Amino acid sequence: MPGPLTRRTLLGTGAAAVGATALGLPPRPAQAQTPVGLQLSWLHSAQFAGSYIALDRGWWAARGLDVSLLPGGPNAPVEPPVVSGTALVGVSAADYTAAAVEQGAPFKILGVAMQKNPFVVASLPGTPVHEPADLVGKRIGMALANTPVLQALCQLNGVDIDRITMVPTQYSAQPLLAGEVDCLLCWETDLPVAMERQGIESLTMLMADHGYVLQSQTYIATEDSLANRRADLVALLAGEVRGWEAYHADPEAAADLTVRMYPDAGLDPETQRLQAARQVPLMFSDLTDAHGFGWWTDDAVAANIETLALLGRTVSPDLWDRSILEEVHGT
Amino acid sequence: MTPQGSRFGPWIGGLLLLAGWELADRLLSDAFVLAGPVAVARFLMDEGALMGRALAVTLGNAAVGFVIGNLAALALAGVAVVWPRSERVVTGLALLVFCLPLVATGPILRVLFGPGPGPQITLAALAVYYTTLIPLLVGLRAVPDTWVELVRSTGRGRLAVLVHVRAMAALPALCAGLQIAAPAAFLGAMVGEFTGAERGMGVLTIRAMRALDVPMTWSLATVATAVAVLAYLALGALARRVLRAPPPVILAAPSVRSKQGAAWRDVALVAALALGGWAAVIGLGGLNPFFAKGPGDVVTALVFAPDAPETRATLGAALAETAVFLLPGYAAGLAAGAGLAVLLVLLPGVAGTVLPLAIALRSVPIVTTAPLVVLLLGRGALGTIVLVAVMVFFPTLVACLHGLRQTPGQVLDVFDSFAAGPVTRLIRLRIPAMWPAFFAAARMAVPASVLAVTVVEWLATGSGMGRLMALSASLSDYDMLWSCVVVVSVLAALGYALVGAVERRVLAVYAPEQQT
Numbered sequence: 001m002p003g004p005l006t007r008r009t010l011l012g013t014g015a016a017a018v019g020a021t022a023l024g025l026p027p028r029p030a031q032a033q034t035p036v037g038l039q040l041s042w043l044h045s046a047q048f049a050g051s052y053i054a055l056d057r058g059w060w061a062a063r064g065l066d067v068s069l070l071p072g073g074p075n076a077p078v079e080p081p082v083v084s085g086t087a088l089v090g091v092s093a094a095d096y097t098a099a100a101v102e103q104g105a106p107f108k109i110l111g112v113a114m115q116k117n118p119f120v121v122a123s124l125p126g127t128p129v130h131e132p133a134d135l136v137g138k139r140i141g142m143a144l145a146n147t148p149v150l151q152a153l154c155q156l157n158g159v160d161i162d163r164i165t166m167v168p169t170q171y172s173a174q175p176l177l178a179g180e181v182d183c184l185l186c187w188e189t190d191l192p193v194a195m196e197r198q199g200i201e202s203l204t205m206l207m208a209d210h211g212y213v214l215q216s217q218t219y220i221a222t223e224d225s226l227a228n229r230r231a232d233l234v235a236l237l238a239g240e241v242r243g244w245e246a247y248h249a250d251p252e253a254a255a256d257l258t259v260r261m262y263p264d265a266g267l268d269p270e271t272q273r274l275q276a277a278r279q280v281p282l283m284f285s286d287l288t289d290a291h292g293f294g295w296w297t298d299d300a301v302a303a304n305i306e307t308l309a310l311l312g313r314t315v316s317p318d319l320w321d322r323s324i325l326e327e328v329h330g331t
Numbered sequence: 332m333t334p335q336g337s338r339f340g341p342w343i344g345g346l347l348l349l350a351g352w353e354l355a356d357r358l359l360s361d362a363f364v365l366a367g368p369v370a371v372a373r374f375l376m377d378e379g380a381l382m383g384r385a386l387a388v389t390l391g392n393a394a395v396g397f398v399i400g401n402l403a404a405l406a407l408a409g410v411a412v413v414w415p416r417s418e419r420v421v422t423g424l425a426l427l428v429f430c431l432p433l434v435a436t437g438p439i440l441r442v443l444f445g446p447g448p449g450p451q452i453t454l455a456a457l458a459v460y461y462t463t464l465i466p467l468l469v470g471l472r473a474v475p476d477t478w479v480e481l482v483r484s485t486g487r488g489r490l491a492v493l494v495h496v497r498a499m500a501a502l503p504a505l506c507a508g509l510q511i512a513a514p515a516a517f518l519g520a521m522v523g524e525f526t527g528a529e530r531g532m533g534v535l536t537i538r539a540m541r542a543l544d545v546p547m548t549w550s551l552a553t554v555a556t557a558v559a560v561l562a563y564l565a566l567g568a569l570a571r572r573v574l575r576a577p578p579p580v581i582l583a584a585p586s587v588r589s590k591q592g593a594a595w596r597d598v599a600l601v602a603a604l605a606l607g608g609w610a611a612v613i614g615l616g617g618l619n620p621f622f623a624k625g626p627g628d629v630v631t632a633l634v635f636a637p638d639a640p641e642t643r644a645t646l647g648a649a650l651a652e653t654a655v656f657l658l659p660g661y662a663a664g665l666a667a668g669a670g671l672a673v674l675l676v677l678l679p680g681v682a683g684t685v686l687p688l689a690i691a692l693r694s695v696p697i698v699t700t701a702p703l704v705v706l707l708l709g710r711g712a713l714g715t716i717v718l719v720a721v722m723v724f725f726p727t728l729v730a731c732l733h734g735l736r737q738t739p740g741q742v743l744d745v746f747d748s749f750a751a752g753p754v755t756r757l758i759r760l761r762i763p764a765m766w767p768a769f770f771a772a773a774r775m776a777v778p779a780s781v782l783a784v785t786v787v788e789w790l791a792t793g794s795g796m797g798r799l800m801a802l803s804a805s806l807s808d809y810d811m812l813w814s815c816v817v818v819v820s821v822l823a824a825l826g827y828a829l830v831g832a833v834e835r836r837v838l839a840v841y842a843p844e845q846q847t
Contacts, residue, residue: 037446043534070446074537074790075437076527077804080622086445100807105621144793145802168793170701172540178362194543198363264384264530266538266547 033066036232039087041217042072044262046276047189048091049254050113050293052261054243063235078220079105088225089236094215094304098313106223108321111237111294113217113244116282119149120204122192123183124176129205132157141169141181149212150185152310156211173202188282193274208282213303214311215296216282226321237294238328244293248284251276292329296320344684348691366549374546375554381535386554389532392448393520396455397512403456404463404508412471412497413489419594422468423601423824424608429461430778430823432785433522434800435816439623441526443616451523451531458519459512462726462775463505466733469771470504471497473737506570507733507768511726513562517555518696522786536696556695563690624813632810642811645799646818653784653795656715661780663716664723665773669765671724672731676761677753689728692721697783701791715787722783727772734768735761770834777826781819 040048051069054060060067070087072078079100082090089110092100097107121140123129129138132153142150147166154161169175169184173191176184177200184191188204195202208214219240221233247254255272288295301317308315349368356367366374375382407425411418433454440450471493478496487495524533532551539547606626612618613625624632632642671689675682701718708714738761746756788797796819803812 043537044529068446071527071529073525073527073534075434075522075525075801075804076441077438077807079807080438080442080619083619083621084442086442096805096807100621103621103807103809105807144798145805168798170540170705170791170793173543174363177543178364190541194541198543262529264381264388264534266381266385266535268542268544271542 032064033061034064034232035066035068036060036089036236037068037070037081037087038236039070039078039081039090040072041078041091041093044069044071044258044265045267046251046255046258046272047217047279049251049258049272049276050244050247051240052243052257053246053254054239056257056261057243057246059242060235060239063238065232065235065239067236067239079107082107082220082222088229088232089219089221091217092220094218095308095311095313097218097220098308098311098315098319101315101319102313107220107319108223108226109215109218109319110221110226110233110321110324111219111240112215112296112300113219113240113294114215114279114282115285115288115296115300116206116208117212117214117216118187118189118279118282119207119212120186120188120192121183121207122173122176122186122195122202122204124200124202127182128203129183130203131205132159132210134205135159135183136163138182139165139167139180140183140185141167141175142185143171144168146185148311149207152307153207153210153212155310173200176202189275189278193271193278196274197268197271212307213300214307215300215304219294226324230324230327233324234327237324241293241325241328244283247276248280248293251280292325294325295329296322344687347684348688363543363545366546368553370546371550371553374550378547378550382550382554385530385532385535385551386558388448388530389451389517389520389524390558392451392523392531393455393516395448396452396457396520397459397516399452400456400459400516401463401509401512404460404467407460407464408467408471408501409493411468412493418468419597420600420604422464423597424604425461425464426778426824426827427601427605427820429457430781430820431457431816432796432800432819433457433519433782434785434789434797435804435812437523437526438804440523442618442622446527448523448528450526451520451528451533454523455516455519458515461778462511462515463508465771465775466504466508466511466730466768467501469767470501473504473767474500503570503574503733503737504768506566506574507729510563510566510570511729513566514559514690514725517559517562521555521696552695552700556691560687560690622807622809624809628810629813629817632814636810642814645811646814649796649799649815650818650822653788653797656712656719656788656795657780657784659712660716660719660784661723661776664720664780665727665776667720668724668727668772669731669769672728672735672765673757673762675732676735677757689725692725697722697786697790701787705791715784715792718787718791719780719783723776723780726775726779727769730768730772730775731765734765737768738764766837770830770838774827774830774834777830778823781823785819 038051040051042048048069051067055067055069070081072091078087078090078092079096081087082092083105091113092107092109093114094109097109101107121129121135123138127138129135135154136159140150144166150164150166151161153159154164167175167181169181171186171191173184173186173195175181177195186192188206192202192204219237225233252273255276256269258272258276259267259269284293287297298317301320305315305317352365353367353369356365356370359365407421411421436457437450437454440453444450444453474492474496478500479492482492482496485491521531521533521536524531525537528534532555536548536551538544539551610625613623616623620628631639633639633646636642671685675685697718700721701714704718705714708717742760743756746760751759784795785797785800788795789801790797792798796815800812800815803809803815
């Protein structure tokens with residue numbers, strides 16, 4: 001995490017200082033920066049490009065934060081670093097957050113990056129899955145851990161899950177292409193992009209379009225942080241909001257920035273651009289255009305609680321806390 | 332340590348490997364599982380800089396972990412030998428720590444260390460210290476009584492025996508241990524990157540597999556394999572320079588059987604120390620009780636909690652699923668390793684060809700091979716069993732080869748003078764000489780096979796304990812996760828003890844100097 005990020009943060013501080021001086025404000029001394037961790041839910045990629053923009057342009061530094069973007073991975077749950085304070089905020093998802101809260105973690109959801117759940121059923125044109133009913137008689141490749149997700153989809157759409165064959169597979173499009181399965185349970189933004197890059201046409205059925213309402217990439221923090229570190233939380237989310245709105249304006253530039261900032265991550269520029277474009281409709285809508293990035297409505301909370309109930313999670317609406325976002329958006 | 336095969340052996344082996352690999356690539360070209368040497372070479376030419384940077388990071392972490400882990404093994408072995416009464420406690424605790432499943436320890440290490448290479452280095456060190464400790468202890472005891480008595484007769488104590496006699500006698504075993512450790516350290520560092528790292532070969536592997544970038548996946552596997560093979564050969568060359576003396580004849584009187592009471596006391600002591608250490612880490616580490624569960628929490632979750640019967644049922648089902656893969660894979664790996672070692676001694680000419688293949692097979696990261704093996708053998712039991720066998724096979728082969736070579740020269744001379752054939756020598760001489768090393772390998776293979784099966788279940792087949800642990804971590808069910816850790820570690824330790832019991836019976840006849 002040190003190295004380039006520190007340098008970049010420093011440059012950002014410089015730029016911010018120049019900007020601040022131009023506005024007639026005293027420049028913030030560099031040592032006044034509060035170190036803050038933002039725990040991402042996966043390896044560095046365009047999935048978090050809005051955060052990279054905020055970091056790169058010094059928008060956090062200008063608000064007195066020295067933000068470390070902590071990468072996730074297949075063996076890196078988001079919740080423990082947030083509970084233990086290594087990270088002030090984590091990028092989780094409504095279902096994982098609900099599970100953690102059930103286990104006694106004092107989390108609140110402060111913002112919602114993905115309004116629409118990114119889960120899709122991906123298939124090949126030969127045996128297409130256009131709607132949930134098409135799943136009957138098919139072999140679906142998935143992590144068995146996601147069985148509740150498929151159950152919820154089936155229940156929402158009146159499909160008999162016993163007539164679908166679940167095949168536990170590693171998270172890769174390879175079993176689909178090798179003909180081991182007919183379709184995959186995956187994200188809209190990763191395996192379908194991988195297939196497209198290999199010149200393979202695939203189609204995706206977004207589960208969010210069939211009643212599976214579940215927020216993803218939700219920002220979580222502990223109740224303790226909400227009580228005692230409000231200013232840092234507002235500053236962190238303000239940077240996120242600004243970064244993601246810049247991303248919305250030019251996803252391609254955001255993807256290119258991602259590749260530039262993490263040259264060792266082995267990112268393919270074209271893959272990043274495709275991913276960046278595909279996640280725009282998941283993150284931005286008329287609602288966010290009207291209220292700003294990260295916003296949600298009470299109706300959305302109610303719908304999420306219903307889906308969570310299908311997944312076997314009981315949560316109450318006070319899992320969500322809009323106060324930080326309201327402060328950020330000045331409402 | 333390298334076999335005395337023909338000079339061209341390794342080249343023939345290498346060429347066969349390349350040809351078979353390219354052929355397989357052509358045959359499986361539509362399946363997106365395999366890239367041949369041509370595709371790999373092309374990728375490495377285009378992306379050499381990226382690969383170089385990733386290699387430098389992972390190799391650096393692996394090397395630091397390798398050094399730390401092996402130093403720890405040396406220190407523990409020293410304690411055990413200078414103070415023999417502590418040996419069972421030392422090895423028992425070391426075993427428990429080695430048995431901790433990395434699917435569960437990874438996230439905890441990440442929280443403990445925060446951002447940086449801490450978990451990568453720790454997992455690399457944890458992957459090696461035990462495989463060095465056990466052969467080292469065997470080697471430290473492989474000393475003729477007369478030598479020990481010689482030192483004692485000069486009025487010197489145990490420390491002098493350790494420095495002047497045992498340390499020298501242990502060098503061959505240490506070298507064998509280090510050779511096994513090299514690929515394990517690299518794998519540990521790669522898997523450590525799964526806990527959230529910015530760069531390295533593990534990061535690239537995840538990226539490549541998700542992106543269907545088969546040339547990149549296999550380039551990573553090739554580079555990792557090449558590093559492991561080079562480390563293996565370099566340590567072997569070093570060993571040949573250091574080890575000039577032929578192995579001694581070890582004549583030891585059968586020792587008096589240790590009392591059962593003492594054994595139980597040691598087991599109780601290990602359990603008490605482990606529980607105490609566990610509680611202390613949780614308490615003193617200031618870890619949050621949300622994810623850091625102590626012994627009391629696990630007992631509550633498994634026995635007293637209202638949902639304890641469900642928890643036990645879930646655990647039991649997962650264990651049963653895992654055992655189906657684990658036991659046959661373990662047995663097959665042991666048999667294949669020992670069998671191949673014997674074959675190589677009978678046909679030394681083949682060794683130069685086979686050994687590089689065997690090293691390469693073992694060194695290809697399991698993360699990469701799992702999908703290929705699953706494709707070839709199906710998602711059922713067979714694929715997992717084969718992967719477990721591969722993980723067990725290589726350490727067994729190396730240890731047994733080393734054991735077979737420990738046949739004392741003088742005794743071989745006697746057999747020579749009676750014109751005994753190679754088979755007679757093998758059965759009457761070399762195989763008995765191999766037993767200590769074989770059993771050391773068989774014991775080490777218990778945790779290694781548990782590690783293999785949980786990693787395969789986690790990454791490829793999505794079943795059994797590997798799945799349960801990954802699922803528990805992602806759903807924040809840390810009571811279940813820690814219960815899994817306890818159950819897996821204790822069962823692995825029990826398996827180890829079982830092998831040890833068989834070993835004691837056999838070695839009482841063939842190698843009484845190993846009895847403690």
